[in-house]
Amino acid sequence: MDNLKLNPLQIPEILLLIAELLNKRDLLNCIRVSKAFHKTLISLIWKKITVGQVGEPGSKAIQKHNEYIEEITFDGYGFNDSFPEKYESLQRLQSITYKGWCSWPKPIHAINQIKAHSSIITSLCLNECIKFSCSSELWEALLECINLRHLEVYDKAIDVGADLFLQVCKRLDHLKLYEVSIQLPINFFSNEDSEYIFPNIRTLRISHVRITNPPHPYSKWYCLGMLVRNCRALRSLHIESWDEKDQSDYRAFLQHPWALNNLSDLWFRGMIIEDKDMAAILRRMTGLRQLGLPYAIFDQLSLQELLADKQEVMDNGQLVRKTRLLRLCETVETLVFHAVSGENSSIIQAILSNCPRLKTLEGSKTTVSEIVDGAEWVCAGLTHLDIYLEADIDQETEEGMAKARIAFKQLGKLTQLEYLSLTRCFLNPPSRTLDMRLRAGLDELANLKRLHTLSFLNVDQQRMQLEDTTWMPGMENKRHSHKASKAYH
Template sequence: MYKDFILLSSPFHFKMEPHPLHIPEIIEMLASSLTRKDLVICLTVSKTFHDTLIRLVWRSIDIKSHRLQQRKRLPAGEVLQRHKHLIGELQFSGYFPKEFMSLRGCKSLRIVRYLVRGRSTLDIKRLRSFVDLVRAHKNTIQEVEYEWDIGESSELSDQDLWGVLVMCPNLNILTIHNKQIRGEDIDAFFRVCKKLRCLVLRTIIFLQPPTDLLDQDNDVLLSRIRTLELSNVIVVDPHPHSSMYYLGMLIRKCPNIRTLTYETDCLQSIHSQEQMSHDFIKAAFLQDPWTLPHLQNLILRRVPFSDIEMAAVLRRMTQLKRLQAPYCEFGPLCLQELLRDRGLQDSKDLNDEGTKEPRRFCDMLEVLEFNQYAVESRGMTQAILSSCPQLTSLYASKITMTEIIDGAEWVSTELTELIIDLEYDLDTQEREGVKAERETEEALAQQRMVYNQLGKLKRLKTLYLTGSGDDGKRTVDLRLIAGLDKMAGLKNLRHVEFRGDFHQQIQAEDARWIVNNWPMLEYLNGNMNKDPSRLHLLSEIFDANEILYDISSSPFHVGF
């Protein structure tokens, strides 16, 4: 009877404590790394395991398989009915069994996803069943994701769908894919949007311009929205404005937005992209009055902003934690905005002496991504690394070893992801008429200075040294003789890439040092050595330590 307890003794007392595997909190911690299949098996371990894990097994049901064998694994009949109150999420992905579509009384149901492509004779029936499912659980539903083939949606009436969503008092998150929104549905659509804290629109066509967005006096104000994503959203026949102008005006109707993601169609010509970007910037960011005082995360994908345009946007913002703009030419003007002191914003910015603290974007910024090929971005990476102490992720442009050596100390010691094009630009010398790169003591000392900066990034998990990995690049030598040992403190490093650099001469002692000092390393990507025999020895070392590596991009690659 004492097998479930541990006896703790001392000179003064005896105490019975439960076994760790009979404590629900510990069981939950163990379960966090298990698959659904493993969780089901663990239900039979003990009653405590069953009572603790049963709700995790039923928390999310993904109904997606067309294969008969996998369909049989789905819960059904009495088992489904007995546990339906535990279901928190239902996701239909191309498979819509009636038994699940007709579920009622799922008291914990918070999330419903309806994802389908293609056309069949039962589409309308399925849509109606989905609407009925949401209606039956309207008081518990908090998130809905909905996808319909964009070529078929014009045949269906969406009034029931919008009507049901309006009736959900706790609905906070709505994601819609591949949908046409007709003129008669626009008002109903915006009534739903007024309830939301998060709205995601992906590949959406407004068949009629939402003209109410242009009226400053109407009641289309989406004041609850904190997160907004607009990806490939267009407005048909927007004359005299453009689609991008309407989307910019939609953003202005969200005064409390914190996170904005905007993406355009990559198939547009360069001229069309630039014009669309100009219309978007003008409508969303450059009109008076400024309506986005809380915006702090700005993600702009496939939007070609110039340095002038991006700086104009940053100039109006008052907060900035995340800026991801891979097509933006982040240049001197943007850097100036990053470093500019914005002064006192509110009472929270007072220090203990009652004086104001500086408010600079570089002191707030956590994630930054910009165009690595932009000409005006040269020199920006070194300036950022020496100015942004809160930065955790940086996807930036070229930085040379000389810039690092001559530049200020890096302060971005919180980085976990660093993707840069670190260029080897140290002097080369002529020998016997052939340009030869001679590793002088001075050159090696200079590389060690670069490694000193990299060695400060002790939280780093991902490190790309050659940006996108274009062929013909040369980066820092990954060898002990060049100062690799300065990175001994990077114990969290998991992923290292140096694709396109065919100058590496990693030796066996370097590889052994890597496996011994980077215990979390999982993946190396890049040519490690031109010599096939040495490369074979390196592969044996990494194979023995279960470290994956990819050298297929190298012109010197020899298969083993």
């Protein structure tokens, strides 16, 4: 690095930074640029390979590049009774994924493949493998995988051998269960403090998980709450359930005394959570990076906790309020909540003016007046903004246009924006948003050099002229990349 004559594009560290922004097709083109490009990028191309429906690499290619292969996906692959011979010598292989209806002559052959790689495998994904049953033999094989840290199971029933499955979970850092039913062992409910603690799980994804025959008086959500609570090191939790029959019982999950303090990422998909319940969750969180609540009501109580300088913690068995090192609004990067959250349009304005690290915001309505009368926005790094910006002004008057220009100017300061949507389809009849006219302030968006989508619905309410419609796509010639400037319906 002390050699000032060295070409930056010959420095591997710089090439790797560039490669992070490229897809596989681009990488394949880049390795033809120079020897330096080829030497640095070839490992990224061969790090992950897919075998099956789309074909598979030849034996010579595998032998030549086997030192790079770390992840292999079998997609709809028909196995014989052993692992394909050319993949047996992959000494750096860490991750195996079976998906798309892979098949074996006998189920035991699939178990034997796992056992053959038990010393090196760190990640296993069972996705749509109809012949891959979750038997006791499977979990016993995974217990032999001493380095297994990542497990994903799709569309399976975990009943026989559920106790062994829970023992496997003790080693995991990441667990994802999708369309899975679990028959929890009876002692799970009586010995929850020791035998079924999962000390290493930091990331948990639960999607449409069913608890089979939970013992009275426990409900499905109470059981899931116990499972989550036992993940003592949990940092990221995603839960998805679209079953309307379950909605009335979700409080059994939220009110169960499971540790929320360490969470930084929390997503509830399909769950209709009230504002007071959401506020209770935020009250327990120490740090917040992502909060995804597409069907939760994020209103004044939740906003209050987002801005609060104190949190709720357990101290000697008592809940007390203690001062935060940083407020949640000072750490959050992603906020997604219900499109019709509350009637108070000040929620969005308060978020934009108090969350300096915010990158993504999908929320409810704000108004031009709120922006004009409110504080400056502090989220200069925002890249994705999807809200309903209502023009509660008369945009035909001089005063109204002056206010509209102030709103456009605030948007124009978000120079990192890549996606901007100013309308949502939930309002009926729809409210009118800003007129996309140069005389109203549209030209204030000229500095959004990264913007690729500007979206606004209900175009029949617009008062755009020819010069306005030609200005937006014309900006493509003034920026490095600007597409879909008129993405409206």
